[in-house]
Amino acid sequence: MMKGGFEVVHATLDMIQPHREPIWDFASFGFPTTSVAAAAVSSIPRQSLENRCINLERNELSDWVEQVTKKLIDDLPAQNTDTDDHHSSTLQAPADIPMVCEDSFPPSLLADFRPRKTVTSSDFDELQWSNVNGGNDRGLSRLDEQGLSLITLLLECAVAISIDNLGEAHRMLLELTQMASPYALSCAERVVAYFAKAMSSRVINSWLGICSPLINYKTVHCAFQAFNNVSPFIKFAHFTSNQAILEAFHRRDRVHIIDLDIMQGLQWPALFHILATRMEGPPHVTMTGMGSSMELLTETGKQLSNFAKRLGMSFEFHPIAKKFGEIDITMVRLRRGETLAIHWLQHSLYDATGPDWKTMRLMEQLGPRIITLVEQDLSHGGSFLDRFVGSLHYYSTLFDSLGAYLAADDPNRHRIEHCLLFREINNILAIGGPARSGEDKMKQWRSELAARNSFVQVPMSSNSMAQAQLILNMFPPAHGYRLVQGDGTLRLGWKDSSLFTASAWTSHVSR
Amino acid sequence: MKLSSAKISKESKGASPSHGGHHKNSFHSKRQSHHSILPLQPVDQLEQWSSVAVDMYNNSSSSNNNNNHHHQPQTSHTSTSRSSDYSAGGDGEPSAVGNKWASRLLKECARAISDKDSSKIHHLLWMLNELASPYGDCDQKLASYFLQALFCKATESGQRCFKTLTLVAEKSHCFDSARKLILKFQEVSPWTTFGHVAANGAILEALDGEPKLHIIDISNTLCTQWPTLLEALATRNDDTPHLKLTVVVTANIVRSVMKEISQRMEKFARLMGVPFEFNVVSGLNHLGQLTKEVLGVVEDEAVAVNCMGALRRVPVEGRAAVIGMFRSLGPKVVTVVEEEADFTSTRYDFVKCFEECLRFYTVYFEMLEESFTPTSNEKLMLERECSRGIVRVLACDDDQDSEGERERRERGSQWSERLKEAFSSVGFSNDVVDDVKALLKRYKPGWALAQPYQNETGLYLTWKEEPVVWVSAWKP
Numbered sequence: 001m002m003k004g005g006f007e008v009v010h011a012t013l014d015m016i017q018p019h020r021e022p023i024w025d026f027a028s029f030g031f032p033t034t035s036v037a038a039a040a041v042s043s044i045p046r047q048s049l050e051n052r053c054i055n056l057e058r059n060e061l062s063d064w065v066e067q068v069t070k071k072l073i074d075d076l077p078a079q080n081t082d083t084d085d086h087h088s089s090t091l092q093a094p095a096d097i098p099m100v101c102e103d104s105f106p107p108s109l110l111a112d113f114r115p116r117k118t119v120t121s122s123d124f125d126e127l128q129w130s131n132v133n134g135g136n137d138r139g140l141s142r143l144d145e146q147g148l149s150l151i152t153l154l155l156e157c158a159v160a161i162s163i164d165n166l167g168e169a170h171r172m173l174l175e176l177t178q179m180a181s182p183y184a185l186s187c188a189e190r191v192v193a194y195f196a197k198a199m200s201s202r203v204i205n206s207w208l209g210i211c212s213p214l215i216n217y218k219t220v221h222c223a224f225q226a227f228n229n230v231s232p233f234i235k236f237a238h239f240t241s242n243q244a245i246l247e248a249f250h251r252r253d254r255v256h257i258i259d260l261d262i263m264q265g266l267q268w269p270a271l272f273h274i275l276a277t278r279m280e281g282p283p284h285v286t287m288t289g290m291g292s293s294m295e296l297l298t299e300t301g302k303q304l305s306n307f308a309k310r311l312g313m314s315f316e317f318h319p320i321a322k323k324f325g326e327i328d329i330t331m332v333r334l335r336r337g338e339t340l341a342i343h344w345l346q347h348s349l350y351d352a353t354g355p356d357w358k359t360m361r362l363m364e365q366l367g368p369r370i371i372t373l374v375e376q377d378l379s380h381g382g383s384f385l386d387r388f389v390g391s392l393h394y395y396s397t398l399f400d401s402l403g404a405y406l407a408a409d410d411p412n413r414h415r416i417e418h419c420l421l422f423r424e425i426n427n428i429l430a431i432g433g434p435a436r437s438g439e440d441k442m443k444q445w446r447s448e449l450a451a452r453n454s455f456v457q458v459p460m461s462s463n464s465m466a467q468a469q470l471i472l473n474m475f476p477p478a479h480g481y482r483l484v485q486g487d488g489t490l491r492l493g494w495k496d497s498s499l500f501t502a503s504a505w506t507s508h509v510s511r
Numbered sequence: 512m513k514l515s516s517a518k519i520s521k522e523s524k525g526a527s528p529s530h531g532g533h534h535k536n537s538f539h540s541k542r543q544s545h546h547s548i549l550p551l552q553p554v555d556q557l558e559q560w561s562s563v564a565v566d567m568y569n570n571s572s573s574s575n576n577n578n579n580h581h582h583q584p585q586t587s588h589t590s591t592s593r594s595s596d597y598s599a600g601g602d603g604e605p606s607a608v609g610n611k612w613a614s615r616l617l618k619e620c621a622r623a624i625s626d627k628d629s630s631k632i633h634h635l636l637w638m639l640n641e642l643a644s645p646y647g648d649c650d651q652k653l654a655s656y657f658l659q660a661l662f663c664k665a666t667e668s669g670q671r672c673f674k675t676l677t678l679v680a681e682k683s684h685c686f687d688s689a690r691k692l693i694l695k696f697q698e699v700s701p702w703t704t705f706g707h708v709a710a711n712g713a714i715l716e717a718l719d720g721e722p723k724l725h726i727i728d729i730s731n732t733l734c735t736q737w738p739t740l741l742e743a744l745a746t747r748n749d750d751t752p753h754l755k756l757t758v759v760v761t762a763n764i765v766r767s768v769m770k771e772i773s774q775r776m777e778k779f780a781r782l783m784g785v786p787f788e789f790n791v792v793s794g795l796n797h798l799g800q801l802t803k804e805v806l807g808v809v810e811d812e813a814v815a816v817n818c819m820g821a822l823r824r825v826p827v828e829g830r831a832a833v834i835g836m837f838r839s840l841g842p843k844v845v846t847v848v849e850e851e852a853d854f855t856s857t858r859y860d861f862v863k864c865f866e867e868c869l870r871f872y873t874v875y876f877e878m879l880e881e882s883f884t885p886t887s888n889e890k891l892m893l894e895r896e897c898s899r900g901i902v903r904v905l906a907c908d909d910d911q912d913s914e915g916e917r918e919r920r921e922r923g924s925q926w927s928e929r930l931k932e933a934f935s936s937v938g939f940s941n942d943v944v945d946d947v948k949a950l951l952k953r954y955k956p957g958w959a960l961a962q963p964y965q966n967e968t969g970l971y972l973t974w975k976e977e978p979v980v981w982v983s984a985w986k987p
Contacts, residue, residue, distance in 0.1 A: 170668075171675055178679045178895055182646045183886040197644065204640045204662060208633050214641035409886040418646050 147188035150180050154192050154392075157199055162385040166203055173200045182417065187403045190417065191396050195388075198426040211431040215350050217292050221263050223419035224349075226412055228266060230405060232475045233500050236468055236492045237345050238267040241372035243464040244504040245341045246274055248370035252339040255283045258332065258366075260324045260344040261352040262289035265300040267343075269307050276311035284314040288332060292350075294321040325354030329365050340368040346375045346445070348424035351435040356442045364454045367509040371455070373445055377491070377498045380433045381441045391428045394499065395421055401494040404480050446489070446503045458504040459488030468492065468502075612642070613650035614869060617657045621865040624664060632665060645894065649876050656898040657869065660905040669906025676899045686768040688892075693733055695889040699882040701954050705972040706819055706848030706982045707736040708950050712943030713984035714815045715743055717844035721813035722752050727806055727840070729759040729798065730819030734772050738779060745783040753786040757806055760793040761824050769793070798825050798833045803840060814842040820849060823920045827855055830929055838933040838987060845934060845985040851971065851978045852920040854904050861905075868904055871920075872897055878974050882955065923981030927968050934985035936968040944970070 160169035180193035228234040276282045297319035308315035378394045406413035427434040449455045489503040620635035643654035663669040780787030852871035857864035883890035961971040969983030
């Protein structure tokens with residue numbers, strides 16, 4: 001049965017990533033991971049890895065952005081003092097807490113956007129490739145003048161918008177959007193092209209007085225899948241969450257998973273496989289999938305049902321074409337005796353969950369045994385300028401990570417940058433941020449969960465860390481990605497910047 | 512200044528949600544009405560109309576999607592942000608024939624502007640703004656560039672916008688990039704080379720046997736037309752004639768690179784062994800200022816006037832005079848190449864002009880899409896050039912213009928009417944036609960040569976059976 005299960009896993013991964021080594025199967029999480037990981041490392045062809053190094057040196061963009069934005073903020077007129085950073089003090093502080101970067105961003109503006117220099121505390125360090133990054137000063141000298149002037153102009157535009165000088169902003173944006181190309185070799189220029197366009201859209205929306213988004217979910221999902229193929233972040237989110245859920249479901253016969261934004265359900269086949277092949281036998285699984293369109297949900301449900309059937313696992317799917325923060329508890333078909341997991345992979349593509357306070361309240365009411373949360377290390381709240389600076393750093397980093405691996409004219413890279421990342425940038429810079437609703441959004445969910453009496457953090461286990469590490473080894477420029485364990489969370493980032501944080505929580509009143 | 516006077520609801524920090532607070536108010540603007548052409552209208556009408564618009568939008572999707580994507584805002588995502596689902600092809604999916612959402616939305620918007628239907632204008636501009644992108648598929652690109660023009664029109668900022676765009680282009684223009692761009696375009700598409708080959712053929716035939724040639728080149732093609740002609744002159748078995756080439760530059764952008772070009776041309780002519788003289792005439796406000804003296808036309812020369820995309824830059828009222836001026840130069844042949852679109856007879860009817868503009872640029876953008884790779888920077892630059900033209904034609908008043916960069920195109924038949932006043936048409940010989948056909952074979956399929964009907968003159972280049980470029984030859 002093990003072998004059959006292995007093949008199924010293989011097939012699942014097949015549809016996601018062309019290159020993979022059959023180095024592990026999920027049922028082996030009890031095996032000593034070091035040796036497995038070592039085997040993984042040696043089997044990746046060295047040649048392709050060396051090729052990947054070529055682009056790295058050119059893309060020290062995020063370091064440079066940090067420097068320039070620092071200067072800009074220093075020069076700003078006194079503005080935007082409404083950001084609050086109370087959340088950073090509520091985090092637990094175990095022994096291996098990540099070191100906070102010692103740079104000097106004014107805390108009033110950028111508290112939660114500071115890139116955190118982290119110390120990798122895991123013992124997989126030796127298996128990581130040697131650190132190519134030489135530090136900040138290299139970055140500045142390598143960026144060309146063109147990139148420099150573009151980013152400077154971009155920052156000026158942002159300031160103009162933040163003080164409502166739309167006429168001036170519009171004029172500068174006309175210039176910028178003609179000068180920067182999204183197909184450029186330089187990541188800086190690509191980032192500027194998209195940020196400039198996003199701000200142009202915003203200026204028009206300001207003038208129109210309308211800010212609701214129009215979304216093509218199919219295109220977005222397509223791009224999401226493409227991103228999943230070339231970048232480890234999504235898989236990181238999936239597999240670490242799956243591991244936490246798996247552990248929460250230990251010895252439980254009837255389980256229920258609510259996925260707050262299921263999209264195409266890419267995450268679940270891997271978990272189903274493990275559940276179906278576990279020692280105590282498969283549980284009965286109910287899944288509530290939430291999303292935007294009933295048609296897309298039904299399709300996803302069908303796929304998952306078929307997969308579960310092939311595994312011989314009893315499975316039910318309930319689609320809800322609504323936002324989690326807009327339903328009440330009666331809509332969730334949770335039965336007595338079911339162990340509940342709520343999963344949320346946050347993104348900035350659109351507002352997936354609705355009002356935050358209602359989302360929180362419903363979570364409390366449901367009392368899940370586990371909540372798996374994966375957050376972007378990026379705040380959606382705050383003033384325009386806050387979001388601008390934070391997202392400029394964040395997406396520069398992401399663009400860097402793509403640029404290190406993909407050619408400048410790669411159409412897949414373009415699709416990811418245009419249909420996915422640009423969409424997020426657009427949303428974040430739009431009036432009212434991604435939710436576009438004018439309501440207050442929570443800055444950082446794990447702080448909010450920590451602050452409430454109803455929830456307790458469940459530290460990510462070493463098995464989750466192992467999963468994450470194995471994923472990293474699948475992606476060629478592994479030495480650019482940085483994985484850190486600390487605060488009970490797992491964080492995956494590029495170079496010195498953390499991009500995604502996975503955490504898990506349990507409810508006091510959970511079944 | 513319209514933009515800065517628009518009062519917008521501030522970035523909300525817990526302020527009352529004026530944007531999408533609840534369903535009914537999502538399109539309600541707190542903007543003070545200002546004196547553009549868009550007075551505010553009651554919200555209810557807008558609501559009603561907007562679901563019609565969303566329907567229309569959703570139903571224009573490709574055959575891939577059945578219409579179950581039709582999204583009812585009331586049942587799903589309500590009350591906070593009114594996000595609507597739409598199901599056009601989007602990136603990565605082949606755009607089927609029915610997938611022309613951009614065209615429909617743009618035309619509706621143009622009509623709304625013409626009708627001064629404020630709420631409709633707002634709604635459509637909003638939709639276009641959300642859906643457009645200059646880096647997406649054809650529909651998204653067209654939406655983006657035409658949205659810019661419509662927005663300028665609505666905010667009466669067309670002239671300013673055009674000036675800014677032109678300035679930026681001039682700043683970043685340099686010989687290398689310009690040359691690279693033109694050469695790449697010529698490599699992947701016969702859009703310009705078609706006219707070159709046909710015109711050269713006509714010129715060579717008309718000037719055959721003449722010892723002193725003077726070609727007056729009124730174009731912005733950076734002399735890419737002339738190397739093949741020089742080569743032809745050099746390889747003829749009789750004596751190589753003396754060639755004087757006078758380039759008349761109309762666009763500021765081109766002026767700065769002419770020095771480099773003149774050096775290269777002189778060098779090339781030396782290599783070919785053709786006695787050669789090169790002059791540049793620039794700084795004209797409009798072509799009508801040209802005279803024999805300015806051009807350096809002397810008695811014993813055989814003159815050819817080569818007009819490549821230049822006549823459309825002449826103000827409509829001045830075109831007859833310019834043609835007359837050509838006549839006064841006593842040329843042996845005049846070759847005219849223009850793009851097949853009519854922005855002239857429609858210039859007093861905004862909607863008609865808009866639709867014609869959209870039609871033409873749709874063909875052009877689709878042609879670019881199929882000729883270049885998806886992530887080509889050259890394609891992007893050509894598209895951006897179009898954006899200036901689009902703003903100029905649609906959002907600027909004719910009388911505002913002082914620079915002479917108008918581009919009121921006319922169709923071949925219209926130009927013919929004008930040229931017939933001073934010239935009679937010359938047909939293209941079989942040799943020339945063969946040359947053109949051979950040229951087209953070097954490109955991707957889709958291109959063809961069309962010879963006109965009885966009364967019409969010249970040759971047409973067609974792209975997917977749509978005539979796009981017209982070339983003609985004339986003699987006094």
